[in-house]
Amino acid sequence: ARTLVMDVDTGTDDALALLYAVGHPDLTVTGISCVAGNASLEKVVDNTHKVLDAAGAPDVPVAAGARKALIERVQEESAFHGEDGLAGIVLPDTARTTSPLTAVELLRQQVVAADSPVTLVGLAPQTNLAMLLTLHPEVTDHLERIVFMGGSASVGNVTAVAEFNVWLDPEAATCVVESGIPTAMYGLDVFNRLTIPEEHARRWAASEHPAQRLTGELLLRRGARADGLTEQDYVGGIGDAGALVFLTHPELFTVGRHPVRVDLAGLGRGQTVVDRRPVSYDLQARSADPWQTLEVVLDLDVQQAAQAFTE
Ligand code: BDR
Numbered sequence: 001a002r003t004l005v006m007d008v009d010t011g012t013d014d015a016l017a018l019l020y021a022v023g024h025p026d027l028t029v030t031g032i033s034c035v036a037g038n039a040s041l042e043k044v045v046d047n048t049h050k051v052l053d054a055a056g057a058p059d060v061p062v063a064a065g066a067r068k069a070l071i072e073r074v075q076e077e078s079a080f081h082g083e084d085g086l087a088g089i090v091l092p093d094t095a096r097t098t099s100p101l102t103a104v105e106l107l108r109q110q111v112v113a114a115d116s117p118v119t120l121v122g123l124a125p126q127t128n129l130a131m132l133l134t135l136h137p138e139v140t141d142h143l144e145r146i147v148f149m150g151g152s153a154s155v156g157n158v159t160a161v162a163e164f165n166v167w168l169d170p171e172a173a174t175c176v177v178e179s180g181i182p183t184a185m186y187g188l189d190v191f192n193r194l195t196i197p198e199e200h201a202r203r204w205a206a207s208e209h210p211a212q213r214l215t216g217e218l219l220l221r222r223g224a225r226a227d228g229l230t231e232q233d234y235v236g237g238i239g240d241a242g243a244l245v246f247l248t249h250p251e252l253f254t255v256g257r258h259p260v261r262v263d264l265a266g267l268g269r270g271q272t273v274v275d276r277r278p279v280s281y282d283l284q285a286r287s288a289d290p291w292q293t294l295e296v297v298l299d300l301d302v303q304q305a306a307q308a309f310t311e
Pocket residue numbers: 011012013014038078080123124149157163164165239240
């Protein structure tokens with residue numbers, strides 16, 4: 001099994017990702033850190049515990065992290081997932097307790113204590129990850145890879161060019177992108193395209209099994225709040241959970257290796273600039289500047305990836 005630590009801002013699609021990660025026989029989640037993003041930090045932590053309950057997860061430690069970005073506070077919370085972060089889905093109270101450690105310390109401990117190299121999965125603004133990598137560079141030796149949902153090689157969602165997770169903390173994203181750790185970017189080029197057929201979602205939502213039922217309800221509600229859509233307008237995107245499907249089924253995705261930088265200034269702030277030129281006319285040698293080559297997920301086999309999630 002592959003050992004994972006996850007950083008989340010749960011979030012309807014972070015919830016789907018947690019359900020998938022905890023339920024997948026080849027993945028072992030050893031720690032979960034929370035950050036404000038889709039909802040306030042308190043709600044993100046509470047949602048994470050409740051989703052783990054529904055998933056029937058073992059006692060995975062969950063810690064609270066950053067409430068705001070490193071530099072610029074852009075917003076309180078996102079409207080897309082509702083004020084509660086779970087699009088109004090009410091889950092039973094939880095008996096799980098939050099770790100007394102900070103998110104950064106929990107991540108550090110779980111990463112350095114692991115017997116084999118760990119995959120760090122980021123599904124949220126990257127403030128906790130940036131602090132981990134900056135305060136504890138020794139984790140680098142224990143990390144196999146970072147896989148983050150964020151960014152885009154094409155269009156943005158919050159702005160014309162910036163994706164939400166990167167836009168909320170572009171300086172933090174810079175720390176991750178420039179860390180030198182092997183990193184895969186699962187961005188908007190694929191994020192909205194991995195959808196589950198409606199009949200599956202409706203069947204799961206009617207299930208007695210808590211994890212199946214929550215998966216179905218989340219899928220039915222996702223998109224229901226965006227742009228005035230109602231629950232009848234099924235969208236069915238699994239969002240962040242796709243980054244986990246990429247981890248378990250890389251053969252279903254097309255990946256390019258491209259230099260990437262995060263734009264920090266002005267109109268392009270929060271854009272992941274992906275250099276896909278076949279030939280460049282740069283006057284300065286690329287080796288002299290801090291562009292890091294990342295794996296950029298660019299395309300996928302939608303049907304097979306949906307099938308993998310369903311199984
Ligand atoms: C990202 O922003 C959040 O709304 C989702 O959870 C996802 O991580 C998409 O831009």
